[in-house]
Amino acid sequence: MARYTGPRCRLCRTENKRLFLKGDKCKSDKCPINRKRPAPGKDPKTRAKKQSEYAVQLREKQKLKRSYGLMEKQFRLTFEKAQRLVGKTGENLLILLERRLDSVTFRLRFATSRSQARQLVLHGHVFVNGKRVNVPSFQVKPGDTIAIHPAYKTNKVLMASLAEYERAGVAAWLSLDVDKAEGKFNMLPQRQDITDMADIREQLVVELYSK
Numbered sequence: 001m002a003r004y005t006g007p008r009c010r011l012c013r014t015e016n017k018r019l020f021l022k023g024d025k026c027k028s029d030k031c032p033i034n035r036k037r038p039a040p041g042k043d044p045k046t047r048a049k050k051q052s053e054y055a056v057q058l059r060e061k062q063k064l065k066r067s068y069g070l071m072e073k074q075f076r077l078t079f080e081k082a083q084r085l086v087g088k089t090g091e092n093l094l095i096l097l098e099r100r101l102d103s104v105t106f107r108l109r110f111a112t113s114r115s116q117a118r119q120l121v122l123h124g125h126v127f128v129n130g131k132r133v134n135v136p137s138f139q140v141k142p143g144d145t146i147a148i149h150p151a152y153k154t155n156k157v158l159m160a161s162l163a164e165y166e167r168a169g170v171a172a173w174l175s176l177d178v179d180k181a182e183g184k185f186n187m188l189p190q191r192q193d194i195t196d197m198a199d200i201r202e203q204l205v206v207e208l209y210s211k
Helices: 008-015 023-027 053-067 072-083 089-099 101-107 114-122 156-168 202-209
Strands: 126-128 145-148 174-177 182-185
Touching (some): 053 072, 053 089, 053 202, 072 089, 072 202, 089 101, 089 202, 101 114, 101 126
Antiparallel strands (some): 126 145
């Protein structure tokens, strides 16, 4: 599956929003959003004029897609799956994105960013219900247990990431046993529980794809 390999801070500057693509750097003074760096391009001021309806919808889609580290084709397939589910398509889309194994791994503090979580999964360090799963898009179900391979539990990067649990805990739909480096996906998340996506207007994404 294709993935973005360019500079990630450039994506945050394009969207003028902190997408948390580089872990701890996004929380530091080195973050380009904190430093108020302009959007990339020769003359960003020329793009400061009023945006069209389509442009607003497109930017909302790009924010969501880039936050979860998906390319266009994969994001579109996830949206089409959300359309087939009962309920609001926008909320279904967010829930499907949160159920991805790389996203759950990130939410459980096993990694400081979704790209790092994706790497953990691809390298075979993540187990679901006792079985190794190396597919980042794997859909985790309520009741599933997600654990780190025993040989990786002493990794310094993992231990540093788990230290964040003491400060901020984990998402409301998850539970974590730090000592075992094992978590559980207790239930499907509700829209109001996905607090770091509170400013995302998913309905605009639905309107964009409905054209």
